[in-house]
Amino acid sequence: MSDITLNPAVAAVPDAxxxxxxxxxxxxxxxxxxxxxxSWLSTAVTLALAYLLIRWAVGFVEWGIVNAIxxxxxxxxxxxRDLAGAGACWAVITEKHRFILFGTYPFEQHWRxxxxxxxxxxxxxxxxxxxxxxxxxALIWVATLTVIGVLMWGGxxxxxxxPQERWGGLPIxxxxxxxxxxxxxxLAILVALxxxxxxxxxxxxxxxxxxxIRGVPLISLLFMASVMFPLFLPEGMNIDKLLRAQIAIILxxxxxxxEVVRGGLQALPRGQYEAADALGLSYWQKTGFIILxxxxxLVIPPLVNTFIGFFKDTSLVLIIGIFDLLTxxxxxxxxxAWQGFGVEVYITIGAIYFVFCFAMSKYSQGLEADLNRHxxx
Amino acid sequence: MSGTAIDPRLLRxxxxxxxxxxxxxxxxxxxxxxxxVVGIVLFVFWWLWSNTVHNxxxxxxxxxxxxxxxxxxxxxxxxxIEYSPTDTYFRALMVGLLNTLKVAVVGIVLATxxxxxxxxxxxxxxxxxxxxxxxxIEVIRDLPLLLQLLFWYAIxxxxxxxxxxxxxxxxxxxSNRGLKLPALEWQDAHSWTLLALVVxxxxxxxxxxxxxxxxxxxxxxxxxxxAALALLVALPIGVWWLLDSPWTISWPELRGFNFRGGLNISxxxxxxxxxxxxxxxxxxxxxxRAGILxxxxxxxxxxxxxxLRPGQVLNRIVLxxxxxVIVPPMxxxxxxxxxNSSLAVxxxxxxxxxxxxxTLNQTGQAIEGIAIIMLVYLTxxxxxxxxxNWYNARIALxxx
Numbered sequence: 086m087s088d089i090t091l092n093p094a095v096a097a098v099p100d101a102x103x104x105x106x107x108x109x110x111x112x113x114x115x116x117x118x119x120x121x122x123x124s125w126l127s128t129a130v131t132l133a134l135a136y137l138l139i140r141w142a143v144g145f146v147e148w149g150i151v152n153a154i155x156x157x158x159x160x161x162x163x164x165x166r167d168l169a170g171a172g173a174c175w176a177v178i179t180e181k182h183r184f185i186l187f188g189t190y191p192f193e194q195h196w197r198x199x200x201x202x203x204x205x206x207x208x209x210x211x212x213x214x215x216x217x218x219x220x221x222x223a224l225i226w227v228a229t230l231t232v233i234g235v236l237m238w239g240g241x242x243x244x245x246x247x248p249q250e251r252w253g254g255l256p257i258x259x260x261x262x263x264x265x266x267x268x269x270x271x272l273a274i275l276v277a278l279x280x281x282x283x284x285x286x287x288x289x290x291x292x293x294x295x296x297x298i299r300g301v302p303l304i305s306l307l308f309m310a311s312v313m314f315p316l317f318l319p320e321g322m323n324i325d326k327l328l329r330a331q332i333a334i335i336l337x338x339x340x341x342x343x344e345v346v347r348g349g350l351q352a353l354p355r356g357q358y359e360a361a362d363a364l365g366l367s368y369w370q371k372t373g374f375i376i377l378x379x380x381x382x383l384v385i386p387p388l389v390n391t392f393i394g395f396f397k398d399t400s401l402v403l404i405i406g407i408f409d410l411l412t413x414x415x416x417x418x419x420x421x422a423w424q425g426f427g428v429e430v431y432i433t434i435g436a437i438y439f440v441f442c443f444a445m446s447k448y449s450q451g452l453e454a455d456l457n458r459h460x461x462x
Numbered sequence: 463m464s465g466t467a468i469d470p471r472l473l474r475x476x477x478x479x480x481x482x483x484x485x486x487x488x489x490x491x492x493x494x495x496x497x498x499v500v501g502i503v504l505f506v507f508w509w510l511w512s513n514t515v516h517n518x519x520x521x522x523x524x525x526x527x528x529x530x531x532x533x534x535x536x537x538x539x540x541x542x543i544e545y546s547p548t549d550t551y552f553r554a555l556m557v558g559l560l561n562t563l564k565v566a567v568v569g570i571v572l573a574t575x576x577x578x579x580x581x582x583x584x585x586x587x588x589x590x591x592x593x594x595x596x597x598x599i600e601v602i603r604d605l606p607l608l609l610q611l612l613f614w615y616a617i618x619x620x621x622x623x624x625x626x627x628x629x630x631x632x633x634x635x636x637s638n639r640g641l642k643l644p645a646l647e648w649q650d651a652h653s654w655t656l657l658a659l660v661v662x663x664x665x666x667x668x669x670x671x672x673x674x675x676x677x678x679x680x681x682x683x684x685x686x687x688x689a690a691l692a693l694l695v696a697l698p699i700g701v702w703w704l705l706d707s708p709w710t711i712s713w714p715e716l717r718g719f720n721f722r723g724g725l726n727i728s729x730x731x732x733x734x735x736x737x738x739x740x741x742x743x744x745x746x747x748x749x750x751r752a753g754i755l756x757x758x759x760x761x762x763x764x765x766x767x768x769x770l771r772p773g774q775v776l777n778r779i780v781l782x783x784x785x786x787v788i789v790p791p792m793x794x795x796x797x798x799x800x801x802n803s804s805l806a807v808x809x810x811x812x813x814x815x816x817x818x819x820x821t822l823n824q825t826g827q828a829i830e831g832i833a834i835i836m837l838v839y840l841t842x843x844x845x846x847x848x849x850x851n852w853y854n855a856r857i858a859l860x861x862x
Contacts, residue, residue: 120589127588134590286496290503300843302801304815305835312828316517317510397606404808411609427616435605435613442604 149173162422177426178433181417185434188253188408194245197236198256204233205259213448226267233260249325253408255437257327261399261409265334266392272335273342278372280343281350291343298340303401306333311405330402338395345387349380385456389449393442400438410434514829521826529825530555536820538812540728551821558817559838565731565813566800566842569738573799574792576739577746584751595747602744608805610741615733615809624720633713635721641732642714645725651705658701662693669693730811734803742799746792753788754780785857793850797843804839814838 105111110118121131152172154165156179165174178185187198208229211217217225237256240246279291298306310333311326318324353376361371381388400411408416414434418427481489518525530552537547542560545553583595602610619638621628627637633644646652666689673684714724757780765779806813815835822831 120587123587130586130588131590134594138590138594284492284496286500290499297840300840301836302804302815302839304804304807305832305839308815308819308835309832312822313832316514316828319513320517320520393604397604400606400608401805403608404805411606411612415612425620428613428620431609431613431616435609438606438609439601439604443600446600446604 147172155179162426165426173429174426175429177418177423177429181423181430182433184254184417185410185413185430186254187256188413189251190253190256191245191247191251194239194247197239197244197247198252198254201233201236201256202259204229204236205256205263208263230264230267249327252327254413255410257402257407257409258396258399258411261327261331261334261402261407262396264331265338265395265399268335269338269342269395272339273346274377276339276343277346277350280347295340295343298337299344303333303337303398304404306337307401307405309333326405327407330405330407334395334399334402337398338391341391341395342388345384345391346380348387349382349384350376352383353380382456386449386453389445389452393445393449396441396445397438410437523826525827525829527830529821529827529830532825534821534824536817536824538817540731540812551825554817555814555821555834558812558814561811562800562803562806562813562815562838562842565734565738565803565806565811569735569742569799569803570796572735572739573742573746573795577743578750580743580747581750581754584747585754599744599747602741603748607737607741607802608808611733611737611805611809614736615729618729618733624716627716627721633724635714635716637721638729639720640729641727642721643725643727644711644713645723647708647710647712649708651702651708654705655698655702658698659694662697665693666690728811730806730809733809734806734811738799738802741802742795745795745798749788749791749795753784756787757783782857789850789854789857793847793854796846796850800842800846801839804835 122128148171152168153175154168154172155175157164157174157176162174162176165176168174183192183195187195190198208226211225212222235241236244237252237260238247238249276291276294279287280295282288282291307330310329314329314332315323357375357379358371361375366374399409402409403412403415406412411434414430415427418424418430481487483490485491531550533548534551534554535547536554538545538554538557540561541557542564543553543557545557580595580598583591584599586592586595618640621636621638624635624637624639627635627642629635635642666686669689670686673686677683712723714721714726761779761783762775765775770778803813804815807816807819810816818831818835822828825831
């Protein structure tokens with residue numbers, strides 16, 4: 086820029102110092118005025134909510150921290166009962182946390198289910214990273230699930246054998262969710278393809294399966310698995326309860342995931358199908374190389390949301406008496422000394438479920454934003 | 463385009479080829495694949511069926527629905543119809559079905575109202591309100607429903623007994639025996655008043671249709687509100703007044719160890735309803751929010767530019783478009799709520815699943831019991847989706 090100005094009138098005027106915007110428009114005050122006190126109604130709502138929020142927070146801190154009892158000597162819960170609801174009895178968690186997390190697994194072997202939980206979390210983290218999204222991931226899954234099986238059962242490498250009846254707590258929840266997912270997902274892809282197939286018999290079978298399963302509650306399938314399944318098998322053959330529940334969960338999740346996958350198949354432009362046909366690819370080549378990679382990418386966010394729903398739904402096995410995290414929590418407070426402290430236990434278990442689901446939910450939102458980047462202007 | 467003749471070659475049907483028994487013939491491959499799949503499915507079903515028949519013979523379990531006429535002998539705490547343990551299993555199952563419907567219908571209505579409010583709050587310009595709604599939605603959706611039900615039930619059970627019942631408003635008592643509310647003592651006159659209200663509602667809707675049809679012909683607006691006022695307010699009040707206007711409120715009173723009178727909501731039902739409504743409302747809120755956001759901003763602006771009043775903008779422009787996005791996912795939430803009401807069995811509310819489960823434990827009729835549960839839910843699911851599909855078709859976009 087040159088310092089010579091052509092307009093003498095402008096040059097004559099001394100430079101006006103730039104003024105900042107009025108205080109009421111910018112900074113904290115401006116933000117408060119815009120977002121909390123923009124009108125009389127808004128101000129009233131803000132004040133009322135702030136009052137309720139502070140009152141509730143103070144009450145919760147008093148109950149959960151100030152008045153709470155953290156430890157009691159050998160099951161003497163009288164101190165907790167004397168509070169009469171004025172404070173939380175976290176002593177129930179201090180006392181029972183091993184039981185809630187690992188159920189009746191032998192106490193000195195608790196490092197094994199703990200390691201299993203860590204392995205599961207590691208598996209989820211790796212699966213969530215996009216750089217690992219290739220076929221080798223399937224190998225990692227198989228390897229990890231095998232190690233998990235070895236750790237839980239034992240009987241080899243000097244680990245004492247632990248029968249399945251003694252497993253419980255968080256590992257069961259993670260096993261039901263993870264194995265359910267690992268088997269339901271391929272099933273769902275096959276069913277979704279079948280439902281869009283040109284072959285009438287296969288199409289009808291897939292529609293029947295999906296609609297029947299989606300029309301009934303998961304509980305009825307779990308009841309079926311626990312009561313009816315033994316009748317289906319030949320005499321003398323028996324499958325244990327956990328596996329039966331697992332099968333019911335796989336069938337259930339398969340139907341819901343199939344609908345999500347079908348959404349992706351439908352959303353794909355016809356040109357992709359026709360182009361693959363024009364190249365002379367066979368059905369499976371077309372599906373495996375052209376259709377599925379694109380269709381699945383389209384439905385990743387709803388898939389993750391279905392996973393979340395499904396992770397929460399594994400808690401329903403409580404009703405047929407399988408020892409998952411929630412059942413362990415409910416059982417922990419059956420003992421007379423600890424009766425009546427359900428709220429504390431359920432808040433703790435809720436926090437565990439929340440961590441898993443919240444992580445998945447945030448991941449799904451991030452992924453959705455990432456995958457839709459090309460659509461943003 | 464209409465004048466152009468269509469190429470006659472396009473009208474010709476594709477050449478009919480006879481089916482060749484060769485693997486390179488696509489149709490032949492299709493038939494073989496279908497035969498294989500159907501064969502496998504039939505074989506599996508036949509295998510399961512024959513095993514079942516054999517197992518039933520070995521265990522001497524008679525099949526069939528004859529047990530429905532036997533005496534149930536199972537006590538049911540709350541029931542909409544007359545029931546005693548000496549009644550039949552059929553009647554017990556009917557009680558369970560009605561209890562399921564009682565939860566589902568009330569739950570759907572309440573969850574829709576609460577969910578819509580939270581969804582709108584989420585879009586509020588007030589930062590605090592919007593954030594609180596957001597946190598609510600996120601937390602409630604990330605916790606298993608069963609956990610929430612057990613949590614609410616534990617809280618209700620931890621409440622003081624009837625003698626120290628919480629009494630937030632006069633006539634409302636909250637104790638570990640449930641929620642007590644004052645209730646209107648129902649008399650015949652009230653039934654007639656209700657009937658008059660329904661007649662008035664139908665009449666108003668008919669009048670509105672006729673008025674709208676006339677307006678379409680001559681363009682003269684005909685206000686509906688005088689007819690609505692007469693039919694919806696004056697008619698029921700008139701009927702009620704003619705029948706001596708009875709109005710007795712029954713207040714809950716503490717007698718001995720429990721309350722008498724008033725409306726009683728058991729802790730089981732209350733916990734179930736609370737859990738279902740709060741949980742489903744979280745999902746409905748997200749649907750409502752997405753539906754409102756789906757209406758392009760230009761639509762609001764265009765409507766305002768046309769000089770429509772804010773109410774008209776919402777009624778005529780935004781809602782009809784938002785509903786198209788909202789209704790299909792809302793249907794599945796209603797279905798979810800109905801199916802989730804089966805979790806009642808975990809907290810001891812006797813719905814159809816709970817009673818069918820007790821029945822199959824008592825009689826050993828596992829297959830029939832589960833068949834009944836599945837049939838009931840399939841019927842409810844189908845009815846809800848038929849109704850919502852009909853509604854969806856009504857509000858769907860009419861294109862040329």
